[in-house]
Amino acid sequence: MKVTILSAALALGAIFSAKAQNPIIKHIFTADPAPIVYNDTLFLYTSHDTASVKDTNYKMPDWHVFSTTDMATWKDHGALLSPKTFSWATGDAYAAECIERDGKFYWFVSTFHKKDGRSQGGAAIGVAVSDRPTGPFKDAIGQALIINEMTKDLPHAWDDIDPTVLIDDDGQAYMYWGNGSLKWVKLKKNMIEMDGPITTLMPKNFIEGPWVYKRKGMYYLVYASAGTKPEMIEYCTATSPTGPWTYRGIIQENVPNSFTTHPGIIDYKGKSYFFYHNGVLPTGGSYRRSICVDYMYYNEDGTIQKIVQTTK
Ligand code: FUB
Numbered sequence: 473m474k475v476t477i478l479s480a481a482l483a484l485g486a487i488f489s490a491k492a493q494n495p496i497i498k499h500i501f502t503a504d505p506a507p508i509v510y511n512d513t514l515f516l517y518t519s520h521d522t523a524s525v526k527d528t529n530y531k532m533p534d535w536h537v538f539s540t541t542d543m544a545t546w547k548d549h550g551a552l553l554s555p556k557t558f559s560w561a562t563g564d565a566y567a568a569e570c571i572e573r574d575g576k577f578y579w580f581v582s583t584f585h586k587k588d589g590r591s592q593g594g595a596a597i598g599v600a601v602s603d604r605p606t607g608p609f610k611d612a613i614g615q616a617l618i619i620n621e622m623t624k625d626l627p628h629a630w631d632d633i634d635p636t637v638l639i640d641d642d643g644q645a646y647m648y649w650g651n652g653s654l655k656w657v658k659l660k661k662n663m664i665e666m667d668g669p670i671t672t673l674m675p676k677n678f679i680e681g682p683w684v685y686k687r688k689g690m691y692y693l694v695y696a697s698a699g700t701k702p703e704m705i706e707y708c709t710a711t712s713p714t715g716p717w718t719y720r721g722i723i724q725e726n727v728p729n730s731f732t733t734h735p736g737i738i739d740y741k742g743k744s745y746f747f748y749h750n751g752v753l754p755t756g757g758s759y760r761r762s763i764c765v766d767y768m769y770y771n772e773d774g775t776i777q778k779i780v781q782t783t784k
Contacts, residue, residue: 493784495753495762496546502536503761504567504634504681505736505747508605510577514740515539515605516747516763517570517579520551523759530759532564535581537606543740543765552607555583558598560615562586566595567634567681567734570605571663573645577602578663579609580635580647585619594620595632597649599664612664618649631655634734637663638684638691638713646713648693651680656714675708676719681734684713690774693717694735702731702758705748707776723768724748724779731758737768744768746779 495502501521508515516538523531534551553568555561563584570579578599585596596619601612620632635649637659645659653674658667677697684693691713697706705724708717727733729751736747746768749761756762769777 494764494766494782495750496765497538497548497763498753499548500536501753501756501760502763503532503732503749504734505749505763505765506567506569506636506683507736507738507740507745507747508570508572509738509740510572510605513539513541513605514543514738515570516546516736517568518763519565519567521760525755525757525760527759530564530566532566535565535568535579537570539606543743543745549606553579553581553600553609555581557600557609558583558611558616560586560588560590561596561598562593569636569683569736571637571639572605573639573661573663575603576663577605577609578612578637580617580637582633582635582649585616590615591619594629595651596620597632597635597647601664617664617666634681636682636684638686640686640713644713646684648682648684650678650682652678654678654682654693654695671714673715673717675717677706679703681732683735683737685737686713687739687770688774692737692776694723694737696733696735697722702726703733705733705735705779709774720775722778723776724781727781728752729757730761732761744770748779750781752783 502518504519506517534554537549561583566582568581585591587593596616599612600609602609620629630651639645648656657670660667681696691710694707696703710717727750747765751757753762
């Protein structure tokens with residue numbers, strides 16, 4: 473997709489813009505796109521890669537928000553949240569997703585837990601809340617919503633990452649997340665408490681990065697999958713947010729120059745968009761990723777056509 477980036481250096485109050493094609497964000501490395509639409513504006517919540525070219529692991533200090541009203545001009549609202557916002561958190565800012573309910577914005581984030589009375593460390597999911605999509609955000613609970621259950625034995629277990637939240641038409645909210653297996657739980661109306669037991673599933677080829685949404689009465693579970701390594705994107709559908717999920721196939725083959733990729737899907741102004749990340753910016757790679765967007769198309773029966781990755 474051909475786009476223009478409009479980046480706001482908020483600290484200086486300065487704004488600059490530049491013509492750009494995929495990747496849509498070029499002035500920093502970004503990953504794990506999570507789009508929402510609010511009041512006719514598309515907001516894109518992202519991770520932020522700051523590893524050097526020599527690093528062999530992530531350095532992800534914070535989460536950014538971008539916005540657009542035309543899919544052509546992108547405004548960078550800056551790093552609006554970091555693990556430092558959560559007194560219980562430490563380490564990297566992994567994938568996150570923000571969702572609006574009753575005028576409040578709940579930003580579900582994956583990060584890591586300090587070793588303390590509650591945890592031996594490891595992946596954890598927290599929630600930040602704001603009255604506006606661009607913050608200011610504060611810790612909504614004062615503690616993690618989900619703590620890795622394996623942390624007593626494995627000090628750096630990975631399975632409690634990558635939250636995605638669906639609010640169904642009847643008002644019931646569901647959170648899905650996971651690495652290696654998919655977990656889901658109902659959330660209370662306040663969005664910060666679980667409302668029932670956690671269920672664990674194993675969708676075909678599931679690795680991580682679930683994105684769950686409802687469209688025209690069908691529920692979609694889209695996720696990063698093992699494929700032949702690096703990751704691809706595959707999906708399932710269901711007639712209920714609790715499944716059973718029917719495997720539907722591959723949406724997107726491997727992306728260039730990044731081991732991971734991560735889906736973010738939205739309809740906006742009559743078109744359907746598929747956000748993802750790859751590693752194609754100069755000096756980019758698996759720990760220096762970049763967000764892209766391409767059109768996506770549904771068949772009459774609701775199945776999804778394969779994404780054509782573009783550089784335009
Ligand atoms: O960005 C860090 C991790 O890489 C995310 O949490 C995963 O989904 C993968 O994209």
